[in-house]
Amino acid sequence: MDYKSLITELYAGIKKRPEVKAVIPMGYVPGYPVLTIRNEQLIVAVPFLRYKQTGEIDRTIVFPIRYVMEFVVPELTLVCFRDLSVEEAFADTDFDKGTGFFRHDAVKDLDRNGYAALRARVLAGFDIIVKSLVEDTVCDASKENAFKNDLQRAVEPSLLGYYKALDGDFYSKYLKK
Amino acid sequence: MVKIKNTGFFKKTVEHADNAPQETASVQEQQATDAKEQSEQTEEPPIQRVVRLPHELMQNVKATAEALNKTGFPGLARDVASLYRKVLDEHFTVAVVGEFNRGKSTLINRVLGREILPVSDLPTTALFTRITFGKPGKIKVYDKEGKEIKELPLAGKSWEGLKAANFGEKEPEGHVVVETGDPWLGKYGIDILDTPGAGDLEERRAQVIERCLVGADAAFVAISATTMLSLTEQSFIRHKIMSRGIPFMAIALTKLDEVPVKDREDVITFLYKKLESLKLKIPVVIADDSIEIPGGKYDSIVGIDKLKSMVLSWMCHNERQELMRKWLVTNVRVILNSAAAMIARQKEIIDAGDAEREKLIAKRNAELSKVHEQWETLREGLRKRCQMCIDEFKAKAAEYGNMITETLQHEVARVPVPKDWLENEYSYRVKRELSAMSLSLDNFVAKQVTADLRWLNGEMSRQFKEMVGMEVENLMAKEDFRPDVNDKAIRLASLKDQSVKATVVSSALTLGAALMLGASGAAPLILATMGVGTGANIISRKLLEKKGEQQRETLKKLIAGQLPQIIEEASADSSVKIKIIYNDIINEAFATESRWMQTQRTLIRQSVASSGGDAAAKVSQQAEMVESLKKLFI
Ligand SMILES: Nc1nc2c(ncn2[C@@H]2O[C@H](COP(=O)(O)OP(=O)(O)O)[C@@H](O)[C@H]2O)c(=O)[nH]1
Numbered sequence: 001m002d003y004k005s006l007i008t009e010l011y012a013g014i015k016k017r018p019e020v021k022a023v024i025p026m027g028y029v030p031g032y033p034v035l036t037i038r039n040e041q042l043i044v045a046v047p048f049l050r051y052k053q054t055g056e057i058d059r060t061i062v063f064p065i066r067y068v069m070e071f072v073v074p075e076l077t078l079v080c081f082r083d084l085s086v087e088e089a090f091a092d093t094d095f096d097k098g099t100g101f102f103r104h105d106a107v108k109d110l111d112r113n114g115y116a117a118l119r120a121r122v123l124a125g126f127d128i129i130v131k132s133l134v135e136d137t138v139c140d141a142s143k144e145n146a147f148k149n150d151l152q153r154a155v156e157p158s159l160l161g162y163y164k165a166l167d168g169d170f171y172s173k174y175l176k177k
Numbered sequence: 178m179v180k181i182k183n184t185g186f187f188k189k190t191v192e193h194a195d196n197a198p199q200e201t202a203s204v205q206e207q208q209a210t211d212a213k214e215q216s217e218q219t220e221e222p223p224i225q226r227v228v229r230l231p232h233e234l235m236q237n238v239k240a241t242a243e244a245l246n247k248t249g250f251p252g253l254a255r256d257v258a259s260l261y262r263k264v265l266d267e268h269f270t271v272a273v274v275g276e277f278n279r280g281k282s283t284l285i286n287r288v289l290g291r292e293i294l295p296v297s298d299l300p301t302t303a304l305f306t307r308i309t310f311g312k313p314g315k316i317k318v319y320d321k322e323g324k325e326i327k328e329l330p331l332a333g334k335s336w337e338g339l340k341a342a343n344f345g346e347k348e349p350e351g352h353v354v355v356e357t358g359d360p361w362l363g364k365y366g367i368d369i370l371d372t373p374g375a376g377d378l379e380e381r382r383a384q385v386i387e388r389c390l391v392g393a394d395a396a397f398v399a400i401s402a403t404t405m406l407s408l409t410e411q412s413f414i415r416h417k418i419m420s421r422g423i424p425f426m427a428i429a430l431t432k433l434d435e436v437p438v439k440d441r442e443d444v445i446t447f448l449y450k451k452l453e454s455l456k457l458k459i460p461v462v463i464a465d466d467s468i469e470i471p472g473g474k475y476d477s478i479v480g481i482d483k484l485k486s487m488v489l490s491w492m493c494h495n496e497r498q499e500l501m502r503k504w505l506v507t508n509v510r511v512i513l514n515s516a517a518a519m520i521a522r523q524k525e526i527i528d529a530g531d532a533e534r535e536k537l538i539a540k541r542n543a544e545l546s547k548v549h550e551q552w553e554t555l556r557e558g559l560r561k562r563c564q565m566c567i568d569e570f571k572a573k574a575a576e577y578g579n580m581i582t583e584t585l586q587h588e589v590a591r592v593p594v595p596k597d598w599l600e601n602e603y604s605y606r607v608k609r610e611l612s613a614m615s616l617s618l619d620n621f622v623a624k625q626v627t628a629d630l631r632w633l634n635g636e637m638s639r640q641f642k643e644m645v646g647m648e649v650e651n652l653m654a655k656e657d658f659r660p661d662v663n664d665k666a667i668r669l670a671s672l673k674d675q676s677v678k679a680t681v682v683s684s685a686l687t688l689g690a691a692l693m694l695g696a697s698g699a700a701p702l703i704l705a706t707m708g709v710g711t712g713a714n715i716i717s718r719k720l721l722e723k724k725g726e727q728q729r730e731t732l733k734k735l736i737a738g739q740l741p742q743i744i745e746e747a748s749a750d751s752s753v754k755i756k757i758i759y760n761d762i763i764n765e766a767f768a769t770e771s772r773w774m775q776t777q778r779t780l781i782r783q784s785v786a787s788s789g790g791d792a793a794a795k796v797s798q799q800a801e802m803v804e805s806l807k808k809l810f811i
Pocket residue numbers: 276277278279280281282283284295296297298300301302374399431432433434435465
């Protein structure tokens with residue numbers, strides 16, 4: 001079995017997955033994932049959120065992460081679906097209110113291609129980490145560092161709180177500045 | 178299940194490494210594209226005009242427009258003038274057309290080597306977009322009157338406000354012009370038109386595409402390898418492109434990468450076979466530099482360079498100049514002929530003596546009423562034909578349903594492990610069978626509609642001839658530059674003048690419009706097969722609990738239970754769409770008649786109002802002028 005690009009492939013086909021089609025409302029798109037190890041199993045949590053175009057450059061509204069789908073790796077079967085709006089921890093969140101804007105400062109200098117390349121690199125970084133965990137090999141530190149830089153740059157600052165809530169360890173390791 | 182050994186991985190921090198992070202690479206990439214852009218901006222290539230028409234001809238056209246305007250035909254004069262302008266503005270316009278999500282915008286981006294147009298799974302291109310050479314790059318937005326309303330920088334984000342999604346209920350109108358420094362566009366004076374996808378959209382958009390096709394020299398029809406050549410697309414090619422006298426066209430096969438590598442060659446062969454069976458002699462190109470097609474059989478049609486050289490060979494085509502001359506001459510002649518017909522009718526009434534004039538007018542009016550009745554009968558006949566077509570379609574669909582069910586059940590009885598077959602093969606097999614079915618049904622409907630149209634055309638032009646006494650066939654010289662289209666009924670479609678065009682077969686034109694609304698097989702069938710996938714998953718779990726023969730029986734029941742419903746759904750939808758096609762023809766025939774009647778009545782009234790000697794003199798003067806103008810365009 002080849003675990004080279006599990007996450008990239010998961011993302012490439014995510015909108016076509018029947019589970020996703022069944023529960024994620026139209027208009028929601030997947031954000032950058034979070035990895036967690038639970039009961040010796042690796043879980044990839046895919047957050048879903050929506051954006052609203054205002055027509056103004058760099059003023060596309062970013063809404064809070066609303067849904068999370070967790071898949072167990074490497075099978076990528078769905079193990080958990082969460083609607084954060086019914087969770088106690090998010091009782092005070094207004095999911096209809098924007099939390100920030102796209103593009104945020106860190107990616108303002110990127111054009112469409114540049115941003116797509118960044119996103120692809122981030123997903124490829126996830127692939128590397130997933131592969132090393134599944135195959136129990138050592139993760140190349142320079143690649144991990146590059147991944148950390150890319151991820152920090154790509155994730156919208158206004159969503160960091162949600163990422164922290166999704167998994168504190170992952171957040172501290174890769175996203176905390 | 179894979180047990181993770183390194184369970185503390187995320188609790189540890191990332192170690193520092195001396196290697197520079199990958200980000201530098203992206204900066205370099207960025208610089209590389211910047212540099213490319215700059216180099217593009219320094220060279221300013223002159224347009225290489227490929228076609229020039231004789232100066233004398235152009236002068237004649239101009240003189241004709243002026244003469245028509247002076248002698249009381251301002252509408253016709255405008256038509257001639259627009260022909261003139263079109264020839265002068267020699268940009269070679271390549272339209273990229275096709276249904277939504279066929280990869281049109283992606284294709285254009287590939288050809289231009291940059292992401293000029295937004296690409297998306299949702300209908301993105303809301304407005305039709307002309308891409309032309311210009312510096313610095315910008316996006317100009319025009320309203321429906323053609324007035325420029327804003328100018329935006331050529332950047333991805335500029336599109337956000339122009340996307341279909343942003344218009345919600347309201348259909349956007351107007352168009353967009355993108356100016357970019359692409360040297361290929363600049364060097365040869367090539368314009369590319371991106372059209373809003375038509376598949377699932379409103380009629381208004383279909384009209385937008387029509388309008389933009391009128392001005393196109395060539396067209397690529399984007400067809401996705403995953404949904405090959407639906408009836409909609411076939412009809413589009415025939416009615417919208419070939420009947421328009423667009424001299425050059427090709428099919429751009431997209432999304433071939435979504436087909437498994439081993440099947441790719443077969444898919445291309447299938448497309449060629451299908452085109453051949455439809456008698457459409459159209460070249461195919463696959464404008465994708467990264468696609469792998471084993472076998473090498475189709476190497477000569479793969480690559481962006483192939484598409485580009487195709488366009489250039491069209492531009493430089495020996496016959497293009499001749500085609501353009503013919504196109505111009507024919508169209509001017511059509512306009513002049515209709516002017517002549519109008520004048521002749523008027524002259525008849527004016528020339529008659531006072532007593533006879535009243536009789537003549539009464540006779541004309543009676544004739545008009547008779548024509549009205551006759552045409553009402555024709556429309557009624559067409560309604561009946563529509564119902565027949567639907568009935569037969571339904572019967573055929575049901576027949577196919579039984580056939581497919583039997584075939585699949587037969588297969589189940591023979592596969593070694595029914596469960597595996599269900600999981601791996603079933604949905605694929607259903608899709609295969611359904612696409613075969615949709616192909617046959619498509620062909621059936623196409624044949625039926627064509628036959629009925631031909632019947633209507635024949636009847637209408639016969640009556641037209643009786644009424645106006647004009648040789649309709651003489652006007653249809655367009656086949657000269659469309660040697661591949663052998664369908665006369667469709668050929669009749671592109672007459673210029675309203676009152677003439679009105680009478681004959683412009684219904685053929687609108688057929689495409691109806692079809693472009695998504696009027697056929699492929700889409701509903703695909704939707705239905707998607708359902709099969711999910712259904713199979715659910716059943717499969719139950720099947721797991723059963724053994725051998727039991728599995729087989731359950732599976733057969735599943736097939737027998739699911740298929741009729743799938744086919745029923747698909748065909749129910751299709752019959753509504755067949756109705757749309759016919760209704761469209763009927764409506765067009767009605768509009769046609771009203772327009773024609775109006776013209777005729779106006780002419781009669783005018784003749785009554787101006788029956789003096791002056792009027793007679795004026796009319797014969799007009800007739801002479803038109804005759805002498807006609808001599809210029811032989
Ligand atoms: N796999 C694959 N996807 C494609 C290709 N061309 C377009 N697409 C995808 O198809 C969707 C629609 O593309 P777009 O160019 O916007 O289609 P349009 O509506 O015809 O202009 C987008 O998600 C594209 O990424 C192709 O050649 N291969």
